[in-house]
Amino acid sequence: MPKVPTEKRSEKKSGWGNGQLFGSEANENTFQGGGFKDKEKALETIRLLDGKDITYQYQIINSMYNRAKVILKRTTDKEKRTNLSEAIDTFETWVDDYKKNQRQKENFGYINLEVMEGCKPLAEKYGLKDLKFLEVYQEADGDLKKLRTKKVEGKDITWDVERNNRLKVLSKKIKEELLPLYETDEPYKGLPSKEHLEMILLAYSGDQSKVKKCIPLIEEKCK
Known part of the structure; x- marks a missing residue:
């Protein structure tokens, strides 16, 4: 699973200010195009992940969901708080559905x-x-x-x-x-x-x- 930076300097360097989860470096561990700055970005993230391994989708979305909640606590701007809250609600709906319907069972695990x-x-x-x-x-x-x-x-x-x-x-x-x-x-x-x-x-x-x-x-x- 991609590593999530925790320090403020890392956040700025890798795009946390725009509600992006990961940096822009292109490698097999990087999920690009996702974020949580507002509801539209959250929906786009879910769309970009659609069709991928369901457990991988959960890892990414759940990470964004939890990180967005941390960012929300640090944010004082009213509009940004509203946008973040809507993104959090969007991710929460997806995560709740994943858990409620035990969607991990949909996963096709890889054989050797x-x-x-x-x-x-x-x-x-x-x-x-x-x-x-x-x-x-x-x-x-x-x-x-x-x-x-x-x-x-x-x-x-x-x-x-x-x-x-x-x-x-x-x-x-x-x-x-x-x-x-x-x-x-x-x-x-x-x-x-x-x-x-x-x-x-x-x-x-x-x-x-x-x-x-x-x-x-x-x-x-x-x-």
């Missing part, structure tokens, strides 16, 4: 890159040709933070958002059609099903330990 690579031979057997996310994840050395700033070619979204969008569709399909996570018939009995493998190739599985145990069998059956 090694597990994805171990399952790759099965993709060819299933005729799955879209391995772009795996390639991007390999380029990032399995660092999910780098996906937050890497844009998808031809789209105005980053790879973490693209991943979540695809996983939501796959997850819904598996649940609605009651699709199995593992094959029950030969020649791939016991191995991840096609739909499950599609999720694995997006760095997600709700059953990572079992998938990992499948890798030797995948190697054997996909020679």
Whole structure:
């Protein structure tokens, strides 16, 4: 999670005066464009985070929410206090909804890159040709933070958002059609099903330990 400066000098240097949470340096740990100077900026922040990992959204928004409350206590200007209060209310509504609806359950946790690579031979057997996310994840050395700033070619979204969008569709399909996570018939009995493998190739599985145990069998059956 990005570090939040606490000293007044740091606040001025990194843009606290404008209700910005982080500095402008561009790296994988920096969330840019967000802030809390007023309601509009708070809403823009929420919009910029939309589609990203829900736990990451919570970390950023909750940090801004709490920091804005600290800044409010130091602020004496009436108009600025009003603007800050409205931003705080906006963030509070989001945070309350996150907690009330246990939205952390919506998160698609990342599996290890090694597990994805171990399952790759099965993709060819299933005729799955879209391995772009795996390639991007390999380029990032399995660092999910780098996906937050890497844009998808031809789209105005980053790879973490693209991943979540695809996983939501796959997850819904598996649940609605009651699709199995593992094959029950030969020649791939016991191995991840096609739909499950599609999720694995997006760095997600709700059953990572079992998938990992499948890798030797995948190697054997996909020679």
